[in-house]
Amino acid sequence: MKSLSNSKLDATIIDWPVHMQRAIDLAESVWTATPNPRVGCVLTKDGEVVGEGWHSAAGQAHAEIAALHHAGEKANAATAFVSLEPCAHTGRTGPCSEALIHAGVARVVIATLDTNPQVAGKGVLQLEQAGIEVCHLADFDQQARAVNPGYFKRLEQGLPYVRMKLAMSLDGRTALANGESKWITSAAARSDVQRLRASVSAVITGINTVLTDDPSLNVRREDLVENSEVLEANSGGLNRQPLRVVVDSQLRTPGTARIVTCDGEVKIYTKDAKRTGKNIASNVEIVGVASSAGGVNLRSVLESLASDFACNEVMIEAGSTLSGAFIAAGLVDELVVYIAPKILGSDARPLLELAGLQSLAHSIEFTIGDVRQVGDDIRVTLKAKRDYGKE
Numbered sequence: 001m002k003s004l005s006n007s008k009l010d011a012t013i014i015d016w017p018v019h020m021q022r023a024i025d026l027a028e029s030v031w032t033a034t035p036n037p038r039v040g041c042v043l044t045k046d047g048e049v050v051g052e053g054w055h056s057a058a059g060q061a062h063a064e065i066a067a068l069h070h071a072g073e074k075a076n077a078a079t080a081f082v083s084l085e086p087c088a089h090t091g092r093t094g095p096c097s098e099a100l101i102h103a104g105v106a107r108v109v110i111a112t113l114d115t116n117p118q119v120a121g122k123g124v125l126q127l128e129q130a131g132i133e134v135c136h137l138a139d140f141d142q143q144a145r146a147v148n149p150g151y152f153k154r155l156e157q158g159l160p161y162v163r164m165k166l167a168m169s170l171d172g173r174t175a176l177a178n179g180e181s182k183w184i185t186s187a188a189a190r191s192d193v194q195r196l197r198a199s200v201s202a203v204i205t206g207i208n209t210v211l212t213d214d215p216s217l218n219v220r221r222e223d224l225v226e227n228s229e230v231l232e233a234n235s236g237g238l239n240r241q242p243l244r245v246v247v248d249s250q251l252r253t254p255g256t257a258r259i260v261t262c263d264g265e266v267k268i269y270t271k272d273a274k275r276t277g278k279n280i281a282s283n284v285e286i287v288g289v290a291s292s293a294g295g296v297n298l299r300s301v302l303e304s305l306a307s308d309f310a311c312n313e314v315m316i317e318a319g320s321t322l323s324g325a326f327i328a329a330g331l332v333d334e335l336v337v338y339i340a341p342k343i344l345g346s347d348a349r350p351l352l353e354l355a356g357l358q359s360l361a362h363s364i365e366f367t368i369g370d371v372r373q374v375g376d377d378i379r380v381t382l383k384a385k386r387d388y389g390k391e
């Protein structure tokens, strides 16, 4: 496989970055294809786009198959731009490498290799053995991986990508002293959170949030449709609820809780491994893992979500106790913080229960990725610095 950088493309292939960018944009516009990666594909012939496709959900056509279907006979002798190496194995659908060979595609350009051991270079090998030229557009590698942070992290580290949503007042408070916290932020911010939920495999909360707020933590379609950022692949693609996860050492989740009674599967993580099994309702499974000082061992929860339930990306929407514990354990990759322009005062509860930091040298650092206004609030997206979480 030839690896090319954008600056080395000759005049005949100078438009390759445009087509690869489009393939990545198509991948990015999928909410989630969990447990599969988001993938986009563009087919071109004589400089014209003849087919486009994306993988919208597990069990549905892969991006290459959708694009081949779109192109029909024009796929013969076309160039395929794919945001991820084509698969070479039969899962719920057949191998994409074979379909591309069968359609007579002349060349395949990929943005990054798939580290899934079932693929890992085998897709490229099969295409090359069939006489198809395969090129890697190296400048798109990081961007293509960033479309699927959880897929790659699960395969490479056995953990999902962990995003934490926090909503706070200007003075960094999340709930009044009596626990009241509903609607600190605006309706627009809450609708924006729906978009985040639609993109993850699982939403994680703590038992106290379930007992205090009784949230559903599901995705409500009407809120998404109201959101102007809905893209083409997304517009019809929401066909699942994220797994709802409660961290609950004493098994106090009531059978009447909204999180249990609304659609979708619920996993309750407890610290007693013997309690594993069905409980309180048919959609609820208890999963026992190791314990730790604060209750349930949070790393074990994430490892189980990755290995037992193939979760790629998860979002924590919990109170200050569980959120603080996840951060203290070095398990968070990204924060999405909504800041409401109001002050709750020093009696109100802090953003995180996170005691024991003795000096600035021990502060936990993040880098700002994005800042924007959402309704009346500000949304800040931050990435954990690389050394966070490493001993």
Ligand SMILES: NC(=O)c1ccc[n+]([C@@H]2O[C@H](COP(=O)([O-])OP(=O)(O)OC[C@H]3O[C@@H](n4cnc5c(N)ncnc54)[C@H](OP(=O)(O)O)[C@@H]3O)[C@@H](O)[C@H]2O)c1
Pocket: 165, 166, 167, 168, 174, 175, 179, 180, 181, 182, 184, 205, 206, 207, 208, 209, 210, 212, 213, 247, 248, 249, 250, 252, 292, 293, 294, 295, 296, 297, 298, 317, 318, 319, 320, 321, 322, 323, 325
């Ligand atoms: N502003 C926001 O973004 C936001 C979001 C969600 C909730 N809230 C508010 O937060 C408040 C609830 O917060 P909270 O801090 O009391 O509860 P929480 O963080 O939702 O849940 C904490 C509980 O999780 C359980 N847990 C099990 N293992 C744990 C571990 N390793 N580390 C830490 N906790 C563990 C513990 O109960 P067991 O020992 O019984 O297992 C613990 O008391 C509510 O008022 C809610 O409205 C705000």
